[in-house]
Amino acid sequence: MNDRLSSLPLVKANRRTFLSHSLALGASLAGIGTLLQSCGGGNANSNGAIKWSTWAGAKTSKRLQEFTDRYNRDHNANVKFAPIPSYDDYLPKILTQLNGGIAPDVFYAADEHIIKLIQNKTIEELTPLLAKSDSVVKESDYFPGMWGAARTRSGKIYGIPVDCNPIVLWYNKKVLQEAGITEMPAELYKQGKWTRDVFQQMIDKITANKKRGYILASDSMLYHYSWAINNGGRIYDKDGYGDFIADQDAKTVEAFEWLAENVRAKKFAYASSLPSNQSEDLMFTANQVGFLSAGRYYLSTFKGARAKGLDYDIVPMPGTDGKSRPTGIFLAYIVLNKKTKNPTEAYKFLSNYVSKDGETLRLKDAGDAVPSVKGADQVVLDGNDPVHAQHLLDARNTGFATFASEMGTPGLSLDIVSAFDPVFLKGADVKTTLGKVAAMVNPRIKQAQSLLQ
Amino acid sequence: MRLQLDVSAMKASVHRNRWRRTLSEAFWGGFFLLPQLIGLVTFSLIPLVIVLWLSLVHWDGLGEVQFVGLQNFIDQLSDPNLRIAFVNTTIYTLITVPGGILLALLVALGLNKVRGKTIYRIIYFMPVVTSSVATGVIWLWLLNSDAGFINVLLRSWFNIEGPAWLIDAHWVIPSISIVSIWSSLGSNMVIFLAGLQNIPSTYIEAARIDGANRFQLFWKVTLPLLSPTLFFITVLSIISSFQVFDQTFVMTQGGPDKASYTIVYHIYNLSFRQFTFGPASASAMILFAVLLVLTLIQFAFQKRWVNYDL
Numbered sequence: 006m007n008d009r010l011s012s013l014p015l016v017k018a019n020r021r022t023f024l025s026h027s028l029a030l031g032a033s034l035a036g037i038g039t040l041l042q043s044c045g046g047g048n049a050n051s052n053g054a055i056k057w058s059t060w061a062g063a064k065t066s067k068r069l070q071e072f073t074d075r076y077n078r079d080h081n082a083n084v085k086f087a088p089i090p091s092y093d094d095y096l097p098k099i100l101t102q103l104n105g106g107i108a109p110d111v112f113y114a115a116d117e118h119i120i121k122l123i124q125n126k127t128i129e130e131l132t133p134l135l136a137k138s139d140s141v142v143k144e145s146d147y148f149p150g151m152w153g154a155a156r157t158r159s160g161k162i163y164g165i166p167v168d169c170n171p172i173v174l175w176y177n178k179k180v181l182q183e184a185g186i187t188e189m190p191a192e193l194y195k196q197g198k199w200t201r202d203v204f205q206q207m208i209d210k211i212t213a214n215k216k217r218g219y220i221l222a223s224d225s226m227l228y229h230y231s232w233a234i235n236n237g238g239r240i241y242d243k244d245g246y247g248d249f250i251a252d253q254d255a256k257t258v259e260a261f262e263w264l265a266e267n268v269r270a271k272k273f274a275y276a277s278s279l280p281s282n283q284s285e286d287l288m289f290t291a292n293q294v295g296f297l298s299a300g301r302y303y304l305s306t307f308k309g310a311r312a313k314g315l316d317y318d319i320v321p322m323p324g325t326d327g328k329s330r331p332t333g334i335f336l337a338y339i340v341l342n343k344k345t346k347n348p349t350e351a352y353k354f355l356s357n358y359v360s361k362d363g364e365t366l367r368l369k370d371a372g373d374a375v376p377s378v379k380g381a382d383q384v385v386l387d388g389n390d391p392v393h394a395q396h397l398l399d400a401r402n403t404g405f406a407t408f409a410s411e412m413g414t415p416g417l418s419l420d421i422v423s424a425f426d427p428v429f430l431k432g433a434d435v436k437t438t439l440g441k442v443a444a445m446v447n448p449r450i451k452q453a454q455s456l457l458q
Numbered sequence: 459m460r461l462q463l464d465v466s467a468m469k470a471s472v473h474r475n476r477w478r479r480t481l482s483e484a485f486w487g488g489f490f491l492l493p494q495l496i497g498l499v500t501f502s503l504i505p506l507v508i509v510l511w512l513s514l515v516h517w518d519g520l521g522e523v524q525f526v527g528l529q530n531f532i533d534q535l536s537d538p539n540l541r542i543a544f545v546n547t548t549i550y551t552l553i554t555v556p557g558g559i560l561l562a563l564l565v566a567l568g569l570n571k572v573r574g575k576t577i578y579r580i581i582y583f584m585p586v587v588t589s590s591v592a593t594g595v596i597w598l599w600l601l602n603s604d605a606g607f608i609n610v611l612l613r614s615w616f617n618i619e620g621p622a623w624l625i626d627a628h629w630v631i632p633s634i635s636i637v638s639i640w641s642s643l644g645s646n647m648v649i650f651l652a653g654l655q656n657i658p659s660t661y662i663e664a665a666r667i668d669g670a671n672r673f674q675l676f677w678k679v680t681l682p683l684l685s686p687t688l689f690f691i692t693v694l695s696i697i698s699s700f701q702v703f704d705q706t707f708v709m710t711q712g713g714p715d716k717a718s719y720t721i722v723y724h725i726y727n728l729s730f731r732q733f734t735f736g737p738a739s740a741s742a743m744i745l746f747a748v749l750l751v752l753t754l755i756q757f758a759f760q761k762r763w764v765n766y767d768l
Contacts, residue, residue, distance in 0.1 A: 093730070096730075096733075097519075097730055100519045100520055100733075103520060104519070104520065121518060121519075121520065121733055122520075124518070124520075124521060125518070125520035125521040127520060277625070277713060277714050277715075278622075278625050278714070279625070280598075280602040280603055280604060280605075280606070280622075280624065280625060415731060415732050415733050416727065416731035416732035416733075417732075419731065423712075423713070423715070423716060426713065426714060426715035426716075427715055430627075430714055430715050431715065
């Protein structure tokens with residue numbers, strides 16, 4: 006048998022030939038694969054094409070793709086949309102792409118991320134572009150409180166707010182009525198009678214009826230800051246570019262103590278103490294809570310629950326003295342990659358995206374945010390849902406982005422939230438905790454302060 | 459003379475051929491190992507060197523790199539967050555490793571003599587091959603303090619009010635441990651099962667003939683002979699426990715009040731939330747050093763209790 010096999014010339018040369026041919030084939034395939042990958046990826050810079058990116062789930066991706074397709078048709082452009090599904094993965098991916106020189110020409114920057122991009126000079130300063138006569142949008146088209154960390158203290162703008170979500174109080178009419186409340190907050194606000202004391206009375210009645218009065222969210226400090234400011238307090242000095250001074254401000258301390266007292270008395274629920282999958286919007290639609298603070302992002306959820314009997318409306322946060330003051334606004338910005346090969350086309354797309362027409366197109370019908378640009382308010386008022394939707398626009402007009410010093414230090418905001426967990430979960434002293442927070446925050450914000458001058 | 463020359467020439471020729479064959483086999487052996495070696499170097503050794511270098515610099519992922527020497531290590535060793543993370547991770551390990559090993563051993567002992575082992579192996583192994591994110595989400599529902607299956611069961615069957623598993627600082631680590639033990643049960647069980655089946659039956663029979671009862675059989679014969687497997691699982695379990703991340707990321711985000719804030723979560727927080735890759739890499743190197751020391755200690759002590767003789 007062996008003799009027969011070895012007499013065949015093919016068998017003797019088989020192993021070496023096979024291996025060398027395999028090696029050649031493998032190397033070729035690897036080369037072709039690399040070529041295909043480099044063709045498929047990277048920024049679409051050839052022939053005036055640009056690429057833009059944001060974090061977006063399936064529903065949002067579809068809407069933004071439709072916007073992109075329409076822009077391409079209307080402007081005879083070649084814009085490609087490359088969404089990144091997860092917010093947590095977004096910045097690491099963008100940073101990797103920026104390092105590799107294949108980042109999109111235009112992309113979103115969250116308020117907590119933009120400082121990194123300004124610091125590393127990877128995004129273009131937009132101030133001179135906004136000032137050009139042929140720019141579709143101007144700096145004055147946006148409300149002053151929206152800039153946050155996207156604008157330095159000296160006025161240099163690096164990102165334009167894509168839209169916004171100002172904080173208002175949503176209330177469940179059924180829960181309030183069942184608690185014996187006859188006059189709804191929006192009516193009281195119109196009469197100038199909407200104060201924190203009246204809000205507290207409603208909370209007491211709702212709690213007596215075995216429901217939660219209010220849910221204090223724990224994914225951002227903006228909610229706490231909004232309560233403090235509506236109490237007449239201050240959080241940071243120098244219009245948000247300075248130091249954390251909340252621990253030294255009596256009204257801020259009082260506001261935090263009021264929140265803590267209500268959580269301790271179980272009149273407020275602290276979101277961190279709720280089971281992870283029992284979120285505030287679920288509790289609201291299940292008629293288990295009277296009030297929650299949120300932007301417009303829950304509108305589609307609440308609209309969908311109307312068929313199941315949910316009845317809701319909104320009202321500004323009550324001030325201690327009856328005057329409602331600014332509340333926080335959740336924001337994201339759109340920025341221009343400094344290394345884009347098509348800066349004109351890229352800025353044209355960027356400016357159209359945040360123009361009055363662009364925001365109207367994006368936010369009408371199923372939109373879940375409030376326009377950041379002046380002149381597009383009708384998208385919020387159309388459909389009369391909620392009934393007092395004007396309050397969202399008022400909150401936007403006067404509201405504030407998270408303070409620049411805090412947003413300019415990545416990860417700081419969440420660390421401050423964690424630092425308050427002992428107050429709301431274990432009853433720790435408010436003033437002591439505010440002091441500890443100040444001691445943690447002020448050294449960390451030094452770099453942001455110098456960058457944002 | 460001519461014959462002597464011929465013999466010498468033959469010997470030299472044989473020697474040369476043997477040398478060529480050795481070289482050829484070494485070449486082809488290396489060639490076939492190359493894909494694995496490339497993978498090891500590219501995805502293990504090079505990243506390790508890069509992390510070591512990153513631990514000595516300040517870098518935020520985009521800007522300039524600034525060499526700071528051991529400053530990151532000094533800062534991290536005095537960081538209270540790292541201390542909290544180490545305490546939490548140690549408590550987690552102390553619950554998960556003994557609990558997981560004991561349960562896996564009991565299941566393996568139970569399955570060792572059972573018919574239809576394969577079906578049971580598949581069932582127990584399913585959590586191992588399920589995505590940790592998916593299992594985290596499922597356990598979020600099971601451990602819901604109000605409407606979760608476990609508390610509803612405790613309430614309706616035993617009239618016991620279950621704890622707030624994931625939102626009570628005292629229960630969050632045991633809760634995550636339960637999830638980890640459940641997830642890794644299958645893989646440890648399969649390894650124990652293989653170890654049990656490798657024990658020669660002659661030892662068991664001899665012990666029975668000598669009058670050993672079941673406990674004595676297990677304690678004096680089975681366990682010593684299973685000790686190499688037990689050692690292997692212990693070493694790997696401790697290493698993987700110290701690297702817990704998926705459950706804390708999906709289920710608790712390190713809360714409540716940092717009660718489930720673990721070392722790898724701390725590294726993730728420093729890298730991808732704060733964009734401080736230097737301190738994050740320093741923490742990773744500290745974790746590496748701790749695990750290396752723990753593993754060396756285990757290897758040093760193995761002589762006292764691991765029995766490799768058959």
